[in-house]
Amino acid sequence: MKKSVLLFTIILLAFSQLYAKNYRVSLLTCEPGGELYSVFGHSAVRVTDRETGRDLVYNYGTFDFNPSFYMKFARGKLDYWLSVSPYERFIGHYNYLGQAVHEQVLNLNEQQATKMVAFLQVNYQPDNRYYRYDFFYDNCATRIRDMLETVLGKQLEWNDPVGEEEKTFRDLIDEYVYPLPWGDLGIDLALGSVIDVKASEREKQYLPDYMEAAFGRAEIVGDGPTRPLVKSQRTLLDLPPVDVAPSFFNPYFLFWGITILFMALTFIGFKKKRLFIGFDRTFFGILSVLGIVVVLLWFFTEHTATKYNWNLLWAFPAHGLLVYGLGMKHPAPWVKKYLLFALIMADAAVVCWILGWQSFHPSVLPLILVVILRSNFLYYNLEKFKAQKRKVSG
Structure with missing residues (x-):
């Protein structure tokens, strides 16, 4: 009971x-x-x-x-x-x-x-x-x-x-934005090395x-x-996952296409003693704008994830100086010194990537290669080819 x-x-x-x-x-x-x-x-x-x-x-x-x-x-x-x-x-x-x-x-x-x-x-x-x-x-x-x-x-x-499995904040982002390569690129360009740490x-x-x-x-x-x-x-x-259709117009194809173009220009330029300066001025001008954006996000916003962004090593604001310097009829001594500086900075970006200090978007690798290729080519040939051109014109 x-x-x-x-x-x-x-x-x-x-x-x-x-x-x-x-x-x-x-x-x-x-x-x-x-x-x-x-x-x-x-x-x-x-x-x-x-x-x-x-x-x-x-x-x-x-x-x-x-x-x-x-x-x-x-x-x-x-x-x-x-x-x-x-x-x-x-x-x-x-x-x-x-x-x-x-x-x-x-x-x-x-x-x-x-x-x-x-x-x-x-x-x-x-x-x-x-x-x-x-x-x-x-x-x-x-x-x-x-x-x-x-x-x-x-x-x-x-x-x-x-x-x-340990994952960084960037790894976690990549799981979601991989189908959107342009969005993935934009995020990787904007966010700094502070997100390349393991997330609990x-x-x-x-x-x-x-x-x-x-x-x-x-x-x-x-x-x-x-x-x-x-x-x-x-x-x-109960709906199927949203499908994002792949596009051939993505940064991978575009940037490797740009790299192949510059490789061809460098080869032809070396053979024919030509510089094709217009392409370099456009390229370094675009990198300068990207660098300005990186600096603004790093130093002039309240974001915490945009700090210590080492994309700045290859997309540097002062690259815009080359737009002016490469257009000089008689290149000033500082132009050659700056080309060496740009080369060293791009090499440092590769080292930073290899050592894992910051993970860059894979599609920027060809752009870094262009910086290394053209800064090296122009460093050794800018004054020589321009002098030959002036001699022929005279």
């Missing part, structure tokens, strides 16, 4: 606990899209109120795409904010985009779920909803992770995998896919029997 009463009491308490949970909180993970801004996927929080039937999605990835967007993003001054939308509108948007969506229902007790919803509601207040976006450390995924750690505290155990399992969670996997491994401890963080999971939108 006592056992029956005890069992009935346990069942009654379980049911009362079940119905006391007004909120169901879940993590939504959207698979990568086909554009650069969506290629890393997305994370959001779904809150279903069982009592009122309200079904809302809290989204930390909202931004205003206005004419000043790119300027603010380049300067590291872009603010994102927390928005709230009905679940049906959110899922309809990703259905339109063709991106699959997964849901992980969190195994929170009443107090934890209520605390998380309160956290979101406080964050949604006008004075709190905006934050300064940082791709690696403060984005739509890390905001959710940080909230969970605040709510659960020491009760959350991530259970990071042992023996997992927690740091990998800046990517929604990795955070989804981390949630699947995590456990809640200390408030009763240890239980998984995720109670259940399902696919809300």
Whole structure:
């Protein structure tokens, strides 16, 4: 009889606990899209109120795409904010985009779920909803992770995998942007050697896919029997991965084509005692512009990931001086010295790459080879060929 009463009491308490949970909180993970801004996927929080039937999605990835967007993003001054939308509108948007969506229902007790919803509601207040976006450390995924750690505290155990392959921040980016070679090139040109360090399992969670996997491994401890963080999971939108069609117009083909052109010009120029200076002035002028962009991102923005960018070794702002110097009828002594400087800098870039100080985009290798080839050729032949040309003209 006592056992029956005890069992009935346990069942009654379980049911009362079940119905006391007004909120169901879940993590939504959207698979990568086909554009650069969506290629890393997305994370959001779904809150279903069982009592009122309200079904809302809290989204930390909202931004205003206005004419000043790119300027603010380049300067590291872009603010994102927390928005709230009905679940049906959110899922309809990703259905339109063709991106699959997964849901992980969190195994929170009443107090934890209520605390998380309160956290979101406080964050949604006008004075709190905006934050300064940082791709690696403060984005739509890390905001959710940080909230969970605040709510659960020491009760959350991530259970990071042992023996997992070590990856740098750049390696992780490359996994997603490889189908977009121009976007991949732009990222590698803009971001410095600070992202060529190993990312911890927690740091990998800046990517929604990795955070989804981390949630699947995590456990809640200390408030009763240890239980998984995720109670259940399902696919809300079962769509095939977004396919990005390959294009032959990519930096690999283009830059190797430029390199072959300069190799041919150098060979013909050596045989016919010609310099083809116009090509060099254009080439070094473009590198100068790239170098200016690298310097601006390094020293004049609030980005943390654009520091110590050694692309500056081959794309140097002062290369623009050669646009003027190579056009001189009688080359000044400094031109030859600068050509030697450019050659040494390009060689240093190769050494930097080999030693692993910074991983450059593979497509820039042919450009570095052009710098080495042409600076070497012009260093030894600029004055000689121009003197011969003046002699023939005279």
